[in-house]
Amino acid sequence: MSFPVTLVDLAGFIALLLWGTHMVQTGMQRAFGPRLKAILNHALAGRLRSFAAGLGITAILQSSTATGLMVTSFAAGGFVELVPALAVMLGANVGTTLIVQLLSFDISTVAPALILVGVLMFRRSASAPAHDLGRVLIGLGLMLLALHQLLGLLVDVEDAPSLRLLLGSIATTPLLDVLVAAGLTWAVHSSVAVVLLVMSLAAHGIVPPDAAFALVLGANLGTAINPLLEGAAGASPAARRVPMGNLVTRLVGIALALAALQPIGRLMVTLQPDTIRAVADFHTLFNLAVALAFLPLLTPLAQLLRRLLPDEQASVDPSAPIYLDPAARETPIVALGGAARETLRLVDGLETMLLGAREGLAKSERRLIAETRRRDDVLDRLNIAIKSYLTSIDPDELSHDDHRRLNEILAFAMNLEQAGDVVDRYLLPHLSKGLKRGLLVPKDGREELVALTNRIIVNLRTAASLFMTDDPRAARLLADEKVAFRDAEARATRAHFDRLRSGVLATAQSSALQLDLLRDLKLINSHIVAAAAYPVLERSGELLPSRVAGG
Incomplete structure (x- = not known):
């Protein structure tokens, strides 16, 4: 098989992975979104409780962006303080790693069964929740199928000189890995899909472990950039504080992780020889470490954000929309x-x-x-x-x-x-x-x-x-x-x-x-x-x- 044809196959399987991720997220949002929004609203009391709420809701929705938008709307409307809102985002960042943990195990054999059951629920069920959960099962099946096909494809092309040259040019520079993965995550709007792709590349040695870990850091950066860039236009300072705070915590965590990437990489490979599991564990541990480091520091971080983004005077134009994010x-x-x-x-x-x-x-x-x-x-x-x-x-x-x-x-x-x-x-x-x-x-x-x-x-x-x-x-x-x-x-x-x-x-x-x-x-x-x-x-x-x- 020629390399250009293989590249088309690779892009197709990545697109299938993205679509499966999209189906899981939208199915969960349709099935549980309104109720979870009410639960989140009531759970925003203290930072630990808010952290747990962010983790749990994002684990269900599989979208830290969705959780972030909900809590940002509460914070912008004055319904919740900034500190609990930032705690929710720390929990959401950990929650979005859980599906990566699940898919890091070899469970591709259940993909056809998931798709079959999902289609039956989607097509035949008169119940709206069952219909939406059928969509989730189809998405999970497609994700597993795409990952299995990616692994098989990468076995055939892992020794291709063109691919080795392309990825080898960036694998030796961790900062470049971070930027490439951040840009890719920003483009596809899914850190889950990018981390799963990195796991596939690392499993066949196409990228070394340290480069894989740097790419995971970039995926975490890219998913924090999206809400800030897309919601910046016309948003009030109060609406920008939560995504800005989330980006600050990620940047600090990424900077520290990059500084200690080599010893961290050796430790991860020693503790977990399976490369796929090592990448998934690094993804989760990074977000846990950032959460543990910043939970005690949320009050000074909130004060800093208020100074950087002070409340503005009420708009002189009463016809300008306020809540259309x-x-x-x-x-x-x-x-x-x-x-x-x-x-x-x-x-x-x-x-x-x-x-x-x-x-x-x-x-x-x-x-x-x-x-x-x-x-x-x-x-x-x-x-x-x-x-x-x-x-x-x-x-x-x-x-x-x-x-x-x-x-x-x-x-x-x-x-x-x-x-x-x-x-x-x-x-x-x-x-x-x-x-x-x-x-x-x-x-x-x-x-x-x-x-x-x-x-x-x-x-x-x-x-x-x-x-x-x-x-x-x-x-x-x-x-x-x-x-x-x-x-x-x-x-x-x-x-x-x-x-x-x-x-x-x-x-x-x-x-x-x-x-x-x-x-x-x-x-x-x-x-x-x-x-x-x-x-x-x-x-x-x-x-x-x-x-x-x-x-």
Whole structure:
């Protein structure tokens, strides 16, 4: 077999290894992600408890990046202190080595059985958790199969002069090994796959043990660089502290390990003659050593990070997104949580517009009306940012529940933005036009409009709570609010016709203005109900094609 053909085979088996790793990670995230996120949130009390939580959750998810994104979102939102968050990352770094330990044993013979059982669970099971666990078994089987094929391929090419020359040029320089492995890990987004590849190369003597250990150090560096680079754009200082702290601990550990690489290498080979197991053990022991060294030092490290990345002043642009972390898009449970938090900012923006409209109704001041209209641009830009972020998530990464939640967030954001458009394009222009013409809504009518606006503000706050809780009882109460607006519109319409029959033009025009404003408020309320109540009622079977069941 010629070397170019063999190189293609090598690349194919590496791609299969990457895809298997990807399937294991996404399957675990779909099966356990939301529950593990809640567990992690409750476990962030002390550094030892946080370390254990990070280790355990990453061992299940097989993605230190996913765990890091979760804890970073908690730290950025002020829900957890920096020290426990850094402890979680130390535990996550140890947890991600466990699958490498498992695959370092010769268990390739079970690969076909894992794939068979996984396919049966994936194709035939009606249970979502079993479906996701089937995906995990398929991924594990593919990883074992890829490793077995890699080992077989490397047996054939271990004496190839071209490969020896290529790898020999870097194997003699540990620092270059670290940089090459870090770059490869950054490119493929998987330290597990890179360490497994290094194990395969070391098993056949294509790279010597010391070079293999240096490559493992590079894989640990590369996986710490990814979250910092991808999440840096637009991230707040609080959101950058956890990945920066993780990178600092890795850099210090790698520098010390490189300085003592030769004696460490001799000790590892003496204690563990099996090269594959030696590489896997070095990977785990390195992360354990870094964790043990830094757990007592997390308080001064946190202080250093706060000095390096001080809190910035609140953004002067209220339309700039805060919670849409680009790096989180690879972890749907984190990305959807950030998008939901960003969507709640639309609630705040719409409430500000409604408060301005209420003041405009009560005081009949044009200045208030003009200021309120300008705030609609904030809703428009935030809505565009949320839609762009959600649609950039790979749909293949989403479970059925993830797809449902994504669509609910999009629908909620769209309806709130449309409610803001009603305020901007109809309610406020109608009010402004009436003021220009000298038309004043009668006092009793104005008081009713202000009361209905207050009612809409309460409904908006209920919708925000419902958006987070999915409580069917609150959904029905919110949907029933449409009745109040129908009754108010019916009363105002009858009063308008009475004024028309009275023949007083000014009174009739004022009542027409009141009717226009009332219909605008009714439409705003309809969008708020559609944003939060209808998805919950539809899912619980309480929403009929034309009305709420039993309404």
